[in-house]
């Protein structure tokens with residue numbers, strides 16, 4: 001491993017080969033918004049919130065999966081990036097049914113936090129208002145698909161940390177839905193160990209612990225120690 | 236003899252070409268590719284065999300061949316010795332069938348391939364053997380020089396020399412992006428991998444209306460296998476996969492036959508041409524999702540996972556199938572390789588123009604007289620393709636636009652008809668080469684409706700992994716839908732344009748990144764049509780049904 005030097009937001013920083021832009025930025029206290037990334041889980045580059053500009057390249061790069069190069073010049077905040085990030089958060093809000101006032105995650109939700117972070121104050125796009133269901137068949141937990149942003153953190157934590165691989169994604173486009181096992185009710189799953197890890201990592205009110213009412217879901221943050229042990233794995 | 240409409244008495248279908256023992260004076264090549272088969276080409280084949288036998292023509296062959304190109308005018312029969320092509324030879328059409336048999340005996344009739352611009356303007360490299368050989372007989376392929384290039388490569392050339400030849404030929408990937416093939420091969424060759432490497436042939440072909448790769452696989456499968464084996468030798472891989480979509484059962488069947496026959500003949504398998512180089516090929520059948528043609532999704536699909544793209548790098552050349560260096564090429568790219576090795580890079584690079592060398596196969600469709608499969612040297616103008624080869628618009632229709640590149644491509648207006656069809660010019664015009672779909676549109680086409688059609692395709696085919704594509708294409712579709720219904724405002728057009736830029740910039744894979752192209756290009760050349768829908772509440776082409784003004788105003792309040 002050798003040390004590489006680069007600039008992020010005009011600051012000279014250093015990192016090791018194989019480290020991502022996101023990692024180095026965060027080590028240096030430079031914030032980049034993320035959603036699908038969760039330290040300790042493999043990265044999928046799916047939400048696209050972390051896109052940054054690299055000097056000399058027309059393309060944008062997702063910071064969570066882009067490894068650093070010597071001499072790289074990274075811009076994290078620009079008008080274009082800010083507009084794109086606002087749009088992404090807006091798209092997420094309009095995709096499913098987010099009614100914060102009746103949500104278990106109200107005021108404890110990363111999607112809400114992101115809206116504040118990117119300065120999303122209103123929606124220009126119409127709500128898609130899909131039909132989405134709630135699966136409350138599990139003894140202790142439930143999933144409300146109306147709140148799911150398909151970040152697949154639950155899929156990864158269940159697979160990579162718990163080793164159960166209960167969650168998966170089925171369907172295409174906006175029809176894509178999380179499924180338990182081969183699409184059976186969560187309560188009937190014979191792979192789920194009821195460890196609760198998926199509920200812990202869910203950024204929104206989609207996965208919840210039963211018996212908690214509106215705005216009562218209190219997750220233990222920062223994340224559980226088992227995640228940190230796997231730091232730095234990328235896919 | 237069977238009459239049209241009367242049920243055929245149960246009898247065994249002839250499965251093999253009718254080849255006389257002695258010298259052949261003339262042969263009827265009956266197209267047995269999917270297009271003509273769907274029009275009962277197999278019955279035509281049987282009838283021709285019967286008639287030839289009944290007339291006692293003993294020096295005449297009746298051959299089962301692959302696609303002859305004029306697919307929409309099938310069933311098609313060619314008599315190459317006489318330079319003739321017969322279209323619409325329908326099963327049970329006695330006059331047409333007898334016409335072919337007369338032709339075999341030296342009579343007049345049919346289209347003359349030497350002077351008909353549809354044929355004479357084409358240059359066939361990839362399609363050289365399509366329609367010439369029986370795709371289910373390896374002997375036929377060998378008889379036209381098949382596998383000579385592979386033998387030449389493994390016995391007289393080093394892998395580096397093969398790489399050099401492919402690089403100097405200038406060929407670029409025909410699967411869409413046009414990445415230089417020699418460069419890609421060299422990268423894979425340079426990557427050390429003690430656990431092996433793979434060659435993958437991408438035959439997913441999901442563009443709506445495209446059938447170039449299917450035709451090649453159905454018509455000359457050995458050529459693709461030979462290209463793969465040469466690639467394997469050059470990059471140091473001993474295993475190959477052909478990924479074909481499940482909707483192409485005939486291509487799968489013929490490939491299966493081709494692999495079996497080639498292995499049996501010692502042309503594939505261990506110790507090719509008595510050298511230490513071995514190469515085997517397996518078929519993988521895809522579920523038929525458009526996104527599975529994207530290389531990382533294709534790899535995931537072969538590995539048995541859900542076919543979704545992943546961020547690159549790492550590129551498959553560094554880490555592909557099961558983490559091994561993997562060369563992925565399109566069917567057409569690989570089918571060009573035997574000719575490049577056989578005749579040399581100089582011969583190949585003399586075809587084409589500028590940085591776009593060689594030939595490209597297109598599926599010509601839409602409002603054009605000659606719809607079908609064509610192969611042209613790169614650098615021909617759109618006008619030459621549409622009006623000379625395509626024969627112009629049927630019934631003297633008025634040309635409006637030509638679309639290339641499928642759901643990631645764009646529409647070129649009349650003012651660009653003299654544009655050269657090459658990678659750079661197409662990109663400059665806001666389209667892409669794509670895999671080879673080319674749709675001609677007449678003035679009865681609404682360009683907003685066209686954009687909506689492709690956006691609908693993209694949102695349906697979006698794998699759903701990344702937010703900009705998953706939700707962005709759906710939102711763009713709704714905006715386009717509102718425009719075509721006369722419900723949209725100018726602000727909404729602004730939203731559409733802003734979304735288009737954002738989806739292009741931030742999507743994970745080419746599907747999302749390219750999905751705004753049809754909108755952007757139609758806005759560039761046909762903006763007035765959008766404005767007519769929005770401001771004047773009319774569809775100039777008369778395609779879209781406008782909703783009443785009151786509804787438009789009321790609907791402005793509610794979500795679609």
Ligand SMILES: Cc1cc2nc3c(=O)[nH]c(=O)nc-3n(C[C@H](O)[C@H](O)[C@H](O)COP(=O)(O)O)c2cc1C
Pocket residue numbers: 407408409410411412413414416437438439440441442525526527528529530531563564565566568569670744745746
């Ligand atoms: C959404 C999407 C669909 C694609 N579909 C195909 C396809 O059907 N066939 C193909 O050869 N390439 C397809 N590609 C391009 C492949 O990812 C890859 O670039 C190509 O197979 C490489 O071969 P080439 O260099 O010979 O063109 C697709 C790309 C994207 C983004």
Ligand code: SF4
Pocket residue numbers: 097098099100101103104105106107108109110111112147204205206
């Ligand atoms: S998940 Fe978050 S954004 Fe969605 S309704 Fe609940 S609190 Fe609001």
Ligand code: SF4
Pocket residue numbers: 157158162164165166167191192193194195196197198199
């Ligand atoms: S509770 Fe644990 S085992 Fe069950 S689905 Fe969630 S993470 Fe997987």
Ligand code: SF4
Pocket residue numbers: 143147148149150151152153154155178198201202203204206207
């Ligand atoms: S349930 Fe939660 S963690 Fe799982 S994909 Fe949806 S939002 Fe992400």
Ligand code: SF4
Pocket residue numbers: 526543544696697698699700701702704705742743744745746747748
């Ligand atoms: S761009 Fe579309 S198809 Fe590609 S990964 Fe994203 S959602 Fe899937």
Ligand code: FES
Pocket residue numbers: 033034035036037044045046047048049050051062063064065
């Ligand atoms: S955090 Fe990088 S793409 Fe989601």
Ligand code: FES
Pocket residue numbers: 266267268269270271272301302303304305306309311607608
């Ligand atoms: S399918 Fe018969 S000519 Fe193309």
